Amino acid sequence: MSLSAARPLNPWRWLGFPLVQCLGWTLVFGIPLRVFTLQLPEPVFCMVPAFAWAVIRPSILAPFGVLLMGLTLDILWGSPIGLWALSLLTAYGVVLLCRNWMVGQSRPMMWAWFAAACGVASLAGFLFTRMDASASPSLIAVFWQFLATILLYPFANRLIERFEDADVRFR
């Protein structure tokens, strides 16, 4: 493979900008707002880049981006510092391992993979919380957050389609 065919991605475009966007949306959804006496859902927006970055290509910067997102989530949400960082990194690592099976599949199938990645992150969060607090979180609450998060796949799909072919070495 010759290096002349490679077109390195601009880290800001595929890592920095999605990261800032996701944290911005997390902040917006953290507002204590009730619509017709119902609270807003709390999806994990950071699952979108964590999934998409692993699918697009392996990267040295991406794990640290996931770590940064997780730590920011922990500070914003007041959870134990490192909980979401570790949960997101677990999901990122699993997707990176299974990347060769995922690439090139249809959109519904990729959605299913995204749901599986969200499930891994939720399960990791459940287990780490159980170890940290010595108590089990409510499975219903975990399920609601999982459901709200998997609805975000169209954003992950957009990010993947935009940068999937940007570096021909990882097609």
Next chain:
Amino acid sequence: MAFRESPFGELKVPLAWTAAVALIVAVVVAVALLISDRRETFQSEAYGVTRQVGDAVVTPVSGALAAPGRWTGLGMENLRDYLFAVSENRRLKAELKEARQWRDAAISLRDTNERYKALLGLKTEPPIPMVAARTVTDSRGPFANTRLANVGQADNIQPGNPVMSENGLVGRVIGVTRGASRILLLTDIASRTPVMIDRTNARAILTGDGGPNPKLDYLRGRDPVKQGDRVLTSGDGGVLPRGLPVGVAVKGLDGRWRVILASDAAPIDFVRILLFQDFSQLTKAQAAELDKMPVPPPSAAPEGVGVTPAPAPVVPLPAVAGPPRVSATRAPPPAKVNLPKRPVSPARSPPQAPPVVVATPAPAPPPEVPF
């Protein structure tokens, strides 16, 4: 020099491996941070500088983001008031009629209560000062249920302070920075609150699990709780004051007793943070109240009243033979008049009435110790 010409120009590191190493490093950092985290303790230093800086930055940003929603809500409320004024008026009239009956009953009960208090000499807890605040962020996930309030160290908020809405207990403060406080809600997985069932006085621990209805753990006694029983804070452990409304007991789908929180009846926009630390604070407040009461000077104490008799000196026998020790020259400490046990601070006590010291006669010489 071009990169190709440098000694490291031909060095190729497989990207997949370096990405894996980067992932492992990131995981190790995350694990170390998670293990070292102690967010739910009462120690202010455990909250950490990172969190304090984060809260201080997020609070004004989130407050600004929440403003349009708040204004829209107020506008909708005004519109609803205007449109439903007639039906609201009828409802309020009916409520007022009922409330007047309750008022008469309350006046009668208050009178009876005050008489009982006077008869028993009961000292109720003094009122606790509080600070009003607005919540600007809200995390509702399964692993963290916290809120940020827009008051902090400048308003004397401290970790451990209980937080209430207009309907009931919301949680307690776990972290404070200059202009913000982090509130751990009762529903958080790390929240443990000592509560009691109002009807039976049975004790339990309210345990959050990330869901909307926390569990009642460690319930004791036979049938201690029924559907619809009121749940209040018990004050056990001295972390929270006794009697704050928490909610209503219900049987959950999993067969466990849970609580529908009273604070969920309305949006938790504004909260009251009680400046309560522990029960020593209440004792100090009671002492301060007692200090304000005039203390009569104990100047005319009749002679002999309250004077403890001087103890007879005891001479220990020497363990080994030797010259006898002479202790007769040493007088015992003088006895004091027993004053009433009222906590009087030195600053407020009258200067003309120092504690009366009665001189006792020198004791008789001890009997000779036979050798």
